[in-house]
Amino acid sequence: MTNEEILDIAHLAHMEIYSPKLEESVTFFKEMLGMNEVTRKGNSVYLRAYEDHYHNSLIITEHHEAGLGHLALRTKSPEALERRAAAIEETGYGIGWIDGDIGHGPAYQFQSPDGHKMEIFWEVDYYDCPEEEKTELLNRVQKRPNRGMPVRRIDHINLLSSDADKNVEFMQEALGFKTRERIVNEDDTHVAAWLSVTNLVHDIAVMADPLGEKGRLHHICYWYGQPQNLIDLSELLVEAGHHIEVAPIKHGISQAYCMYVYEPGGNRVELFGDSGYLIFDPDWKTVEWKGEDAARAILWHGGSNLPENFLAYGTPDRQPVEAEVEEVTNK
Template identity: 60%
Template sequence: MAKEQIFDIAQLAHVEIYSPKPEETLWFFKELLGMEETTREGQSVYLRAYEDFYHHTLKVTEAKEPGMGHLALRTSSQPALERRVKELEASGYGKGWIEGDLGHGPAYQFETPDGHNMELLWDVEYYTAPENKFSKLLSRPQKRPLRGVPVRRLDHVNLLANDVTTNKNFLMDQLGFRLREHIVMNDGSEAGAWMSVSPLVHELALMGDQLGGRGRFHHLCYWYGYPQHLSDISDIFVENDIKIEAGPGKHGVSQAYFLYVLEPGGNRVELFGDAGYLIFDPAWKPITWKEEELDKGIIWYGSQLPEEFFMYGTPTIEKAKV
């Protein structure tokens, strides 16, 4: 009999990234990607895209080296939060409660088996636009900004993992993520896994860390929904000396139209030019990409990804750890 699915996690709520060049990082997200600054406090700045409904989806914090501070998942209710906390405490990966942060109430902090910092929350602050930013399109929380090529919403996060399978199983068993696609190598090991709690192909992805690191960050992604915007933002990146790592191109996994760049602080950012595909089937059977099929799984349109794409993550490490 199939295991009953868990529906306690509703969505990816926000991500915190570290930057050794915070003002340059903020310039990238605000002036080039058109994101809105909500608040500043201490060494952190809180940002959101114009179709993000919450107080923020991105927190940029000054630090000595780039990487992910944490990511936050919103539960489907207060009782759902309490159920997941109970399971996380029993798993041994729970860290405890915090009173909250700007934009949200109490949150329970935990880590993955690989050491990625995460938190669960329910109470959130919704963004309220000032009068000069009211949108006549009532399904939008604010007007479309006139800076750069504005991104519309947070899409997903990709994490590097020393052991993809262990971390995948943790996310599925403790939090209810559903496996949508994965890469299985000829030796039976998993090289990547794409998971979601919604019809999206993924809100979280895991890639094997080829340098042997633990708990590192690969990229975060914001969504456009318009393929032309990837060409538009590419023009802006070139004119402003932002390194385009790869794309525009199409992944076989997720079918997404992508562009990868490195923001000035050193973190990788992906931009989606379309929606890929959505999953509504409650009995979805995960798609398995075999090693010999990866030429189409990784890229089926556009130039191949450079070797650094599979090696570089933040914080950076120079060699494999034993």
């Protein structure tokens, strides 16, 4: 715990992923997940879900291999942005200021100890909805698209780390994230941690990379809130030839009813199919899963198995070196 609570970060605003198959990836997010292409710049395509309020929540950038481009957090005020930039600067992980990008103003960029690129910003462009797409539901940004099973909004991102402890500590100390749940080894080091600055259980998760690689992406996640939507989406995905890695299951952690699929570029995408649970207690004690309990953390209802490489597969995809795998197994 820090002595003084940091309250400067508001939420996860957008994510950039790399794809070696740009057009196929864009088609997946548009046709399967019902997202909108807002604009393009260079070799990047900007997309959003129909209840995302800002200009975009996802950027797909052409790249020779899949993985994380960067993630962006919005601060709670201009002052909060200044405060955080200064604090991160001091940690030595800072990169520096940029003037902004399509959709937002000046941003301070930095990286996690593991090298995941991140940025924080305050000024944001709200989505400028074309007249014909405006809805009478005034708290919704645009009409629900009539294709795919449309996701409603960005939910969270999950990062693989060569040193989970160090990355969790950075998120807590430099950015004010709180660890809501965690799975730990016998020596109390992290297998994984779920962190948030909101009432959600996680805006960002950090998991130990079983391959020991640096800066990989485990998955990005979009939100439905309705269990049946996952079943309907599964119908579309299977018949369109996409690979569902994990069909709808119930996690113990965050009580998420969710599923996992690979987008054509190779990045794993989670879909969140209910509301999980929310945390309102200002004095929340981190929920800690250890030893035998960990199985329940992943598969609360039991009865199925995750694929063997669920933890080890991330983007960019890396082949396990034999020695490393043994080390992992010995844990």
